[in-house]
Amino acid sequence: MIIAIASSLMAFSQDANELLKMVDDNLMPESYEAKRKLINEEPDGSKKEFTFYTVKKGNDKIAILYLLPASEKGRATLRLGDNMWLYIPSTNKPIRITSLQSVVGGVFNNADIMQLEYSVEYDATYGDGTHEEYLLKLKAKNKTVAYDKLKMWITKEKKILRKMEAYSASGMLIKTLEFKEDKNFGAGLFRPSVIETYSPLYRGYRSLMIYQTIRKRQFPDEVFTQNFMGKLGDLR
Amino acid sequence: MRSYRQCIFILMFVPSVVVMAQEEETAEDGMEEKKSLEWSGNLDAKFTFFHMRESAPQYYLLFPFNKPSSPFLTQYRLEPYLNAEYSTSDLGFVLKTHATYFGDSDASVNILEAYSEANLSFHTTLQAGKRVYNWGKGYAFNPVGFVNPVKDPENPELAQSGLLSANIEYIKSFSTGPLQNISFLFVVIPASGSTGNRFTELKHTDLSFRTSLLLWNTDIDVLAFYSIQTPKRIGMDFSSNITDNLEIHGELGYSRNVETFSIVNNLVASNNSHGISTLAGFRYLHESNITLIAEYYHTDFGMSTAELEMYQRFLATTTQSKNPLMIQQVTKINQMYFHGTNLSNDYAYIKLTYPEPFEWLYFTPSVFSIVHLADKSFLLSVTLNYKPVTNIEFILWPSLISGGNETEYGSKAFQQKVELWMRVFF
Numbered sequence: 071m072i073i074a075i076a077s078s079l080m081a082f083s084q085d086a087n088e089l090l091k092m093v094d095d096n097l098m099p100e101s102y103e104a105k106r107k108l109i110n111e112e113p114d115g116s117k118k119e120f121t122f123y124t125v126k127k128g129n130d131k132i133a134i135l136y137l138l139p140a141s142e143k144g145r146a147t148l149r150l151g152d153n154m155w156l157y158i159p160s161t162n163k164p165i166r167i168t169s170l171q172s173v174v175g176g177v178f179n180n181a182d183i184m185q186l187e188y189s190v191e192y193d194a195t196y197g198d199g200t201h202e203e204y205l206l207k208l209k210a211k212n213k214t215v216a217y218d219k220l221k222m223w224i225t226k227e228k229k230i231l232r233k234m235e236a237y238s239a240s241g242m243l244i245k246t247l248e249f250k251e252d253k254n255f256g257a258g259l260f261r262p263s264v265i266e267t268y269s270p271l272y273r274g275y276r277s278l279m280i281y282q283t284i285r286k287r288q289f290p291d292e293v294f295t296q297n298f299m300g301k302l303g304d305l306r
Numbered sequence: 307m308r309s310y311r312q313c314i315f316i317l318m319f320v321p322s323v324v325v326m327a328q329e330e331e332t333a334e335d336g337m338e339e340k341k342s343l344e345w346s347g348n349l350d351a352k353f354t355f356f357h358m359r360e361s362a363p364q365y366y367l368l369f370p371f372n373k374p375s376s377p378f379l380t381q382y383r384l385e386p387y388l389n390a391e392y393s394t395s396d397l398g399f400v401l402k403t404h405a406t407y408f409g410d411s412d413a414s415v416n417i418l419e420a421y422s423e424a425n426l427s428f429h430t431t432l433q434a435g436k437r438v439y440n441w442g443k444g445y446a447f448n449p450v451g452f453v454n455p456v457k458d459p460e461n462p463e464l465a466q467s468g469l470l471s472a473n474i475e476y477i478k479s480f481s482t483g484p485l486q487n488i489s490f491l492f493v494v495i496p497a498s499g500s501t502g503n504r505f506t507e508l509k510h511t512d513l514s515f516r517t518s519l520l521l522w523n524t525d526i527d528v529l530a531f532y533s534i535q536t537p538k539r540i541g542m543d544f545s546s547n548i549t550d551n552l553e554i555h556g557e558l559g560y561s562r563n564v565e566t567f568s569i570v571n572n573l574v575a576s577n578n579s580h581g582i583s584t585l586a587g588f589r590y591l592h593e594s595n596i597t598l599i600a601e602y603y604h605t606d607f608g609m610s611t612a613e614l615e616m617y618q619r620f621l622a623t624t625t626q627s628k629n630p631l632m633i634q635q636v637t638k639i640n641q642m643y644f645h646g647t648n649l650s651n652d653y654a655y656i657k658l659t660y661p662e663p664f665e666w667l668y669f670t671p672s673v674f675s676i677v678h679l680a681d682k683s684f685l686l687s688v689t690l691n692y693k694p695v696t697n698i699e700f701i702l703w704p705s706l707i708s709g710g711n712e713t714e715y716g717s718k719a720f721q722q723k724v725e726l727w728m729r730v731f732f
Contacts, residue, residue: 112667118696139696140731143346150486153523153547160465163440166525166545168553168591214550272665290428291479295487296525297518298477304393304425 086194086206092229093206093222094187097261099286101127103305105137106281108183113274122183123306125287129190131294134183135302146299149184152214157299164296182247182267182279188222191215202226217244230261245269255284343392348731350385357722362711363618364719366625367640370633383408387465398423404465419468431475438468439493441516441529442585443545443555446655446676447603447648449583450541450559452531453493453514459648459655459676460685460705471495487520497535510535523547529559537561551591559583561607567643568613569620574643581606587655594660601655608651611680617644618712650714652679668693676715683709683716701727 098104108120121138130151136142144159155164188194188208192215197205208220217236224231234247246269249262265279292298293305358365358377384407392399402418421435438455442448446459455466477489497510512533519526524546531539541559548554562580569575587601609617624636657674670691677684687705694700703725709716 110667116695118668140346141348141693141697141699141729143731150520151523152550153520158463161440161463162438165445166443166547166553166555166589168547168551168589212550272667275667291481292428292477292487295477295479295489295520297475297487297489298428301398301425301431303391304395304398 086196087189089204089224089229090192090194090206090208090222091187091189093224093231094189096229097231098126098187098284099257099259100129101286101288102284103287104281104284106279109278109280111276111278123302125289125293125302125305126186127289127291127294129187131291132184132186133294133299133302144300144303146302147184148294148296148299149186150294152212154184155296155299157296159300162300164299182265188220192220194222197221199223199226203232228260232262243270245271253281255281257286259284259286342394343390345388345390346732347386347388348729350387351728352381352383352385353726354381355724356380356720358719359707359711359716359721362719362721363621363625363717366633367621367637368719370625370637371628371630381408396425398425402465404467416467418465421468429477432473433475434472436468436470437473438466439471441527441543442557443525443527443543444557444585444587444601444603445589445599445657446601447585447653448557449585449603449605450527450529450539450543450557452529452539452541452559453495459653460687469495470498484522485519486523487518489516489518491516491518512536537564551593553589555585555587555589557583557585564607566607566609568609569617572620572624574639579606583607595662597659597661599655599657599659603648603653603655605651609649610651614650614681614714615712617649618717621717622711648676648678648714650678650680653677654679678709678714681709681713681716683707683713685715697731699727699729699731701725701729703727 102125104124104126106122106124108122110118110120112118119138120136120142123135123137124132126132131149133148134146136145146157148155148157148164154167156167157164191212192208192210194206194208197207199205202225204222204224204226206220206222206224208222210218218239219237219241221235221237222231223233230252231249233249236244236247238244245267248266249264250266251262251264252260253263254260255263261281261284263281267277267279269275289305293302356379358374358379360373360377384405386405386407388403388405390399390401399422401420403415404418405413405415407413417436419436419438421433421437423431423433425431439453440448440451441454442451446457446462448454448457451457453469453471455468457466458464471493473491473493475489475491477487479487493514493516495512495514497506497512510533512531512535514531515529517528524544527543529539529541529543531537539559539561541557543555543557545553545555560580560582563578564581566577566579567574568577583603583605585601585603587599590598590600592598621636621640624632627633654677655674656677657672659670659672661670662668663671671688672691673686673688675684675686685705685707687703690702692700704722705724706722707715707718707720711717
């Protein structure tokens with residue numbers, strides 16, 4: 071009993087931002103490559119699938135290459151801090167876009183796909199959790215992110231993210247993300263492999279982000295340049 | 307004839323690459339099995355309905371002798387794109403082809419790009435072959451696109467034909483300080499057939515250079531083009547995000563000894579001059595998710611309003627003369643000296659895009675206009691883009707033109723058109 075109370079007090083005294091950093095670390099290595107599939111399900115049951123190859127380095131560099139479908143193949147986005155570019159293979163030209171610009175259709179948007187680290191973009195405070203889960207309330211550090219506020223439910227045992235709600239600045243719920251099906255990706259990375267998203271703005275629609283592979287990998291900084299966007303596929 | 311040669315080249319060359327790819331398929335690297343050779347492409351079926359402007363000079367150039375009985379015309383064409391890409395970690399080969407098919411007796415094939423590349427390191431890449439360069443930050447116009455193909459502002463994202471060249475690029479990134487990246491690109495462009503056959507004179511080789519910087523979160527390019535046959539050019543461009551939903555960009559190019567043409571006393575007159583071309587624009591994202599792109603473009607080398615009117619009058623009088631020899635000459639003059647997509651000095655481009663309005667997923671309407679600022683003629687287009695099923699895209703694209711016969715847009719052969727595209731990707 072005493073131990074339980076003590077550990078509970080310790081947990082609550084732990085800085086919320088440290089916990090958020092821990093959540094980040096449990097979700098992704100600092101530098102990695104990943105392959106993931108995005109499935110958009112529509113109310114009539116039809117589906118659209120996208121496959122991405124992602125490379126990330128540190129807390130401010132991420133690049134994404136569309137592998138499928140064929141109509142999007144070769145498109146790439148690069149984010150370097152608050153700078154973001156879109157590359158369209160038919161024109162062989164990176165275009166600087168605003169950081170809030172959406173580059174993929176459907177319920178998912180840039181923030182879901184080009185996510186760097188929550189602890190880099192948000193400040194966290196504790197909310198009222200449950201016996202099994204912490205609740206973190208996140209507020210965006212600046213306006214370059216799509217969601218002004220987030221609520222996160224995190225397991226107390228392994229500090230794994232289970233659920234997240236994304237809100238606009240006006241407090242409107244934009245979408246809910248559920249993190250499911252924990253999977254061992256190797257090299258000590260054990261995390262949810264499926265993120266299910268639904269939104270009150272798109273009733274009847276559902277999106278699934280399925281991580282197929284995540285691998286720790288180091289890249290030179292030159293990979294995260296506009297010049298390299300047309301060659302991201304060479305890294306695979 | 308040339309198209310058939312290109313077909314034969316592709317048919318002979320592609321299988322040899324396939325064999326090479328099969329022999330050198332890369333091993334599983336733990337991430338996934340990546341094929342060394344990847345094929346992709348799309349087939350565009352394009353149907354266009356035209357409401358022609360029968361009084362326009364360009365209409366007479368299209369139909370100098372046998373005028374259609376009605377101003378309402380249609381056109382149906384197929385445009386297959388076939389691409390092959392072979393790559394290993396340090397070598398690559400890219401082939402992009404495009405064909406246009408109106409009928410068995412009217413078809414052509416183009417090689418848009420065919421180049422090989424050697425990635426000497428993450429810093430240095432060497433490329434040789436036919437390659438598309440797309441310099442400049444502008445969306446619809448690129449005054450510093452010294453080695454770019456001629457851009458069509460009506461469809462800036464269209465795949466275009468590249469330049470026979472060789473280039474080497476060096477990139478360097480910095481983890482601290484305001485300068486995040488710097489790159490140097492050096493391009494060598496051999497002259498094509500400058501002796502009148504397949505040989506060229508060494509001194510006619512053109513050189514071009516671009517330095518790109520990411521400095522204080524701003525993209526900056528400094529560019530130069532050197533030639534003894536064509537104008538020498540220097541320029542710079544920039545692009546930066548001013549706020550989280552506003553991007554601004556600009557280009558400035560200076561050219562020496564540019565030969566411009568006009569019509570004086572019903573004859574083609576040429577003039578050599580120096581001058582600038584410039585562009586200023588922005589991209590703004592409204593909270594409703596509507597994106598506005600606006601650009602202003604100026605060039606010192608376009609025709610003035612008076613010169614443009616003179617040119618249009620010249621076209622009108624000669625084409626309406628019904629003299630076959632004269633019409634033939636005018637057609638030739640038009641193709642040789644006045645073939646650019648924009649002929650005058652000052653233009654504005656505005657485009658509004660609203661992706662997935664009213665929660666209608668995969669549907670993107672947009673509207674854009676190109677305005678000739680001096681004579682106030684303009685093109686107004688709406689594009690309705692819908693991707694209901696994976697790898698299929700439909701585009702409905704109505705356009706209308708406003709302006710009198712002596713204005714730039716008013717002289718076009720049509721006054722309204724509606725295009726319907728169906729694109730299937732693989």
